Amino acid sequence: MHLADIAQLTPRTVRFDQNRLTIEDIVDIAHGRANAALSDDPAFRAAIQRGADFLDRLLREDGTIYGVTTGYGDSCTVNVPLDLVPDLPHHLYTYHGVGLGEYFTPAQTRAILASRLASLSKGYSGVSVELLLQITRLLDAGLLPLIPSEGSVGASGDLTPLSYLAAVLCGEREVWRDGAQVPAAQALREAGIAPLRLRPKEGLAIMNGTAVMTALACLAYARAEYLTKLSTRITAMASFAMDGNAHHFDEVLFAAKPHGGMQQVAAWLRGDLPTSQWERNGKRLQDRYSIRCAPHVIGVLADAMPMFRTMIENELNSANDNPLIDADNERVLHGGHFYGGHIAFAMDGMKNAVANLADLLDRQMALLVDSRYNHGLPANLSGAKGERAPINHGLKALQISASAWTAEALKATMPASVFSRSTECHNQDKVSMGTIAARDCLRVLDLTEQVVAALLITVRQGVWLRRQVSPELQAHAALAAMQDALAADIKPVEEDRRLEPDLRLMLERIRAQAWDLYA
Template identity: 55%
Template sequence: MKILVVGEQPLTIEQVVAVAQNQCQVALPTSQQWQSLIQRGADFLDQLLEEEGVIYGVTTGYGDSCLVEIPSHQVHELPLHLSRFHGCGLGQNLDLVTARAVVVTRLCSLARGYSGVSLALLERLVWMLNENIIPVIPSEGSVGASGDLTPLSYIAGALVGERDVYQKKPNQIVPIAQVYAEYQLDALVLRPKEGLALMNGTAVMTAIACLNYKKAEQISLVSSLVTAMNVLALEGNPSHFDEVLFAQKPHQGQQNIAAQLRDWLNSEVQTEHQSPRLQDRYSLRCAPHVIGVYEDSKIWLRQFIENELNSSNDNPLIDPVNLRVLHGGHFYGGHIAQAMDSLKIMIANIADLMDRQLAQLVDHKMNHGLPRNLTGSSQERLPLNHGFKAVQIGVSAWTAEALKQTIAASIFSRSTECHNQDKVSMGTIAARDASRVILLTEQVMAALCCAAVQAIQLRGLSEQLGEVLTQFQHWVLESFTFVEEDRALQHDLQRLVDRFEQFELLNPLDQRLKWN
């Protein structure tokens, strides 16, 4: 496997996804400069403890309890108590891929050297990732400041020999104590500040945001491909994507979508089948304008997510250069909250666009000669068969639920923890909402992939597609078979959704088709 070194260079969204997918192993830097930086932070904390300095979360209680002084002989027990009393997460557990993303995201922050943690802690996190021994993390219980305290407590808990972990496989959950016994390893004893460093940060929301960003890229790509197929199937007018036309509205992402559509529709099909209509309905004509909102937002979305990923976001920070303790609020997840609240609106709009395209495809009053509900049955069997009728209802339901999820989570700040955390980001809830919108949209996309290919085959255009659309059709047909007689389509749809979730389309199919 390739090895990703975490600690000296900033990570990208793609690198987090690669680790999450277990496509590479991780390592810490071997340079003396980096190792000295880590050691200086830990040594400085020890020095302060010897001098009986007051350090939040080290010699004091947490949050509103910061005025409670911890006796020196109990300081070393404090991190363990922090991990234990935060063990109250509920809800569905994060899947193995997401949990791996969380671990590498937290490692990235701590390995910057401004959290005062030991090399031993960082090495144990690396061991977890490389051995695929990953904490089981409940998804609910974070308000996004002081970071993801409760879900991240499950990493701290696993390090100290408590809680459960995924062992190698997503369906194999065992107590971490059992794993340590098998590997003949001792549980980690957290040093002062290490419990707080592990838990008081934005790793959960940021990890989910990284995965969401890549899935959104895939949705944008597939929706553009489906739109091209549907322009052909509905005998649409490709001049809606004219280069001169789009030059007059200089949104670069929107222009890129129009350029893709022009390229993919530049085939013999278009020269032989000119549309008789001046203007198509908005869901075809304005597709670049809908999809382009996400494409134009990718720049700032990536900036927000990767800046957060490569930040030291716990509190307090330990400055190993100037030897200072810096109390602040970097655990606040406002940028991720804004990114995810915005992303879910963009993606739900794409789901709505696809829903409207499917409505055209199945309705004989506006599909320009395609069979009712895209049925592929013979004329004799036509009265019995209903093709994609129920699929269209399902798409409408999934789209409606996606749209319902788009209310901003970040505006629902709650005052918590005795009003110490009196303004919080809700970043983790925003990220989870975005994940739900993305999954619902993937379900919509799966249906549209099947319907678009069915329509192309009904038109007899399969052999006349350009190179990219031909490749895309083949990709869909790996999971979907032309519907002649009515049959349950659940498994066809689920196979496509699963392939979206596994990032199959993004790697390596997009490289072969030069979609980047």
């Protein structure tokens, strides 16, 4: 094995301190490409400890601190006797153990732990260094809290799902370990990890934040970024298969409409498609919109991605619990940084733009399989010939399924953020719904990737057939390489066959981001 290959297999280390992290840091931790390590810089650790020490002093002086010497939420008017203060964090995560729905996947859970660690490391949460180290121990040992995905309104942060992290840190509830569910107490004991006894405010610090929605948003961003490029490459292959007009992506034409992301998509298409072969008899002057306007559709997502990145990374690098502890100036700051409005907006916007990719590709597929519009290719792109041709139906059913997945993706684009509910005795009377928006976005990404998988089979078949119908057409190098890569996975459909295995393989390739696209 080459050293370069070994380097790729060796996870890098992401250091958690008060410096800025990126989406890629969280995604790499989620997928095992990076390890999480708490900075051992003495100045950083001292800054964390100052917050915990300041809280201790306030308690000794009988100070009133929300969530430390008071009840939670609307119960902030209830004073907690000092002898009961140590029990309060346990009650917080205990009564929030009400999650339902599917459990977050191991990758999503690693991202959640990393996202919460990032926020607590900013030094405004009044927690101990030991708490931060305990989160890194869970990640190192592969002990991932079993977290139900449903039950958060996104303010006061992700209380219910993060209660499962708090409980596991203390040796309660269950964890994933090597794909199996194990009681947390047993898993910690066998890993040599002592359960925590949470200090005052530490339960609130863990739970009262936007870690779940932010983690999911990081994962969604990485997938959407790849789909921007893959949808462009599919569009190029669809245009080539239909013998389309590459001049639709002319540089001067796109200079007249200065959306940078859209212009980039058009440039990618120009690099993929030969224009010299376009001037031939019988060519359609203007391709239909799903080809001609593809840069305008894909470009909306491409242009929105930098804004989404800024929103997600700002949230990732924020202290987002309540209250914040300003140890240097000895103040307790009560606010609402747990409100996930920016993530909600980013996820609502992203799922809309991604669903439009599904819609675009579904329309391209409808053209490709229809002999009235595909410029001389067989109906349903069937590769069957001779006497067996009448009983073969090619990609007819695949087009139906792609349309179903597209419809479901489009249906899921209703913005979650407009469905705020007043909860918790009208204390949480305006909430973000950011976690629901993020979960919706991931579902739209799932469905869109399924449409993309269908289109990869379709354009592979379409290009294969075009080379038979129009052998004079020659694909540019990048398009030819993509066709060769697809051909290694997908046999031509010459006789009807079950395509589910091909679809599932394509989904694996998509989610592994297996193809290098547009450096």
